[in-house]
Amino acid sequence: MIKKVLKFGGTSVGTIDRIQHVANIIKKEQGSNNRIIAIVSAMSGKTNELIKLSKNISNDFNKREYDVLLSSGEQVTCALLAGALINIGVKAKSWMNWQIPILTKGEHSNSRIINLSTEKIDDFLKDNGVAIIPGFQGISENGDVTTIGRGGSDATAVALAKIFKADICEIYTDVDGVYSTDPTKIPVAKKIDNISFDEMLELSSLGAKVMQSSAVQTAMMYDIPLEVKSTFTNRKGTKIFNQENIDYSKSVTGVAYSKDDAKVSILGVEDRPGIAANIFEPLSKSQINVDMVIQNISSDQKITDLTFTIKRDELSKTISILENNKQIKYQKIVHNDKVSKVSIVGAGMVSTPGITYKMFRALSDEKINILAISTSEIKLSVIIDETNTLKAIRKLHTTFDLD
Ligand code: ADP
Numbered sequence: 245m246i247k248k249v250l251k252f253g254g255t256s257v258g259t260i261d262r263i264q265h266v267a268n269i270i271k272k273e274q275g276s277n278n279r280i281i282a283i284v285s286a287m288s289g290k291t292n293e294l295i296k297l298s299k300n301i302s303n304d305f306n307k308r309e310y311d312v313l314l315s316s317g318e319q320v321t322c323a324l325l326a327g328a329l330i331n332i333g334v335k336a337k338s339w340m341n342w343q344i345p346i347l348t349k350g351e352h353s354n355s356r357i358i359n360l361s362t363e364k365i366d367d368f369l370k371d372n373g374v375a376i377i378p379g380f381q382g383i384s385e386n387g388d389v390t391t392i393g394r395g396g397s398d399a400t401a402v403a404l405a406k407i408f409k410a411d412i413c414e415i416y417t418d419v420d421g422v423y424s425t426d427p428t429k430i431p432v433a434k435k436i437d438n439i440s441f442d443e444m445l446e447l448s449s450l451g452a453k454v455m456q457s458s459a460v461q462t463a464m465m466y467d468i469p470l471e472v473k474s475t476f477t478n479r480k481g482t483k484i485f486n487q488e489n490i491d492y493s494k495s496v497t498g499v500a501y502s503k504d505d506a507k508v509s510i511l512g513v514e515d516r517p518g519i520a521a522n523i524f525e526p527l528s529k530s531q532i533n534v535d536m537v538i539q540n541i542s543s544d545q546k547i548t549d550l551t552f553t554i555k556r557d558e559l560s561k562t563i564s565i566l567e568n569n570k571q572i573k574y575q576k577i578v579h580n581d582k583v584s585k586v587s588i589v590g591a592g593m594v595s596t597p598g599i600t601y602k603m604f605r606a607l608s609d610e611k612i613n614i615l616a617i618s619t620s621e622i623k624l625s626v627i628i629d630e631t632n633t634l635k636a637i638r639k640l641h642t643t644f645d646l647d
């Protein structure tokens with residue numbers, strides 16, 4: 245007998261037919277003598293629809309009520325799936341975040357799961373029941389409903405796999421695994437059979453939304469093996485685990501992209517010690533995460549230009565902090581939110597020289613201008629004009645033998 249956490253994403257539970265299909269998958273899994281905890285997302289599009297409703301009232305909708313609103317999407321799916329299971333003769337029961345309770349810490353919309361009580365659910369599992377639990381949410385120490393960030397049902401699944409000491413955590417979704425790049429955008433993308441936690445963490449943090457990055461981080465920290473597989477086909481999925489014998493035969497494992505960055509340049513800023521600290525300290529105090537930074541060498545040693553990137557939805561806050569910063573003198577601030585970040589990721593990059601040059605050459609062959617660069621041991625990211633995103637991914641995918 246093994247204990248499994250199965251997570252079903254939005255598309256997998258997007259219609260009544262699909263919920264019934266998921267119920268059949270669970271019935272089959274349980275029938276093979278397994279104990280099943282199912283984590284569900286809201287039906288596809290639901291969370292976005294709820295966000296839109298809140299925006300119709302205010303762009304600054306009350307944070308507590310925002311989480312109450314957003315958490316409702318998963319409640320609907322829980323009840324429908326439990327009902328569908330009962331309807332086909334499987335003992336099943338849904339629990340809401342506050343009934344368990346799933347305890348979280350941190351601010352609204354961005355909390356993290358710290359603990360939950362397992363006793364009632366474990367008893368139900370032992371009694372051949374299937375437990376259905378909402379992803380993406382919890383309650384705070386003072387009893388308020390919280391949510392844990394977009395795509396957060398992945399993180400719920402991993403946290404529950406850890407707390408319930410599950411043998412495996414399976415992520416059921418609308419693609420049949422992790423691919424070398426987004427297969428819905430680049431059809432020649434190839435499925436990866438096995439991938440290390442490190443590479444998956446880079447890919448997901450750089451935009452591959454097939455797994456949420458904080459979920460991968462938790463899985464890596466507690467060594468919880470994951471499998472990403474399709475709800476709609478029986479094809480073998482992708483195993484994500486702590487790979488000790490990584491295959492270094494390929495320098496690059498995947499190409500990821502995101503369109504949620506923005507670039508800010510401060511032109512003609514005084515060039516003297518402490519200026520970078522004066523610029524970035526107030527941003528960091530306001531929880532704005534600066535990603536890449538480029539400072540030009542000033543020709544006259546008096547003024548310079550400084551460019552950095554941030555998340556796009558923090559652009560207006562960033563500009564207003566800069567404009568109100570009395571510690572810095574500059575000529576002009578310019579910004580561009582029509583940029584995207586394209587990255588190559590691969591554990592094999594560590595031991596292969598010339599990857600950087602190869603990436604830059606490939607982009608220049610396509611006449612794509614690089615606006616900013618950042619590197620780490622196993623990734624290389626560039627900021628480019630948003631209109632060139634697909635062209636860049638296609639070119640890099642071919643250049644690094646991934647087609
Ligand atoms: P779910 O609703 O099941 O959580 P998501 O939409 O969050 O599903 O994630 C699955 C999607 O991730 C796919 O439909 C695909 O478009 C996208 N994706 C991006 N990069 C990749 C990749 N490298 N491999 C597979 N899917 C990817």
Ligand code: ASP
Nearest residue numbers: 285291380394395396397
């Ligand atoms: N429903 C939430 C979202 O759309 C959580 C999830 O699907 O993982 O972000």
Ligand code: MG
Nearest residue numbers: 253395453454
């Ligand atoms: Mg997801």
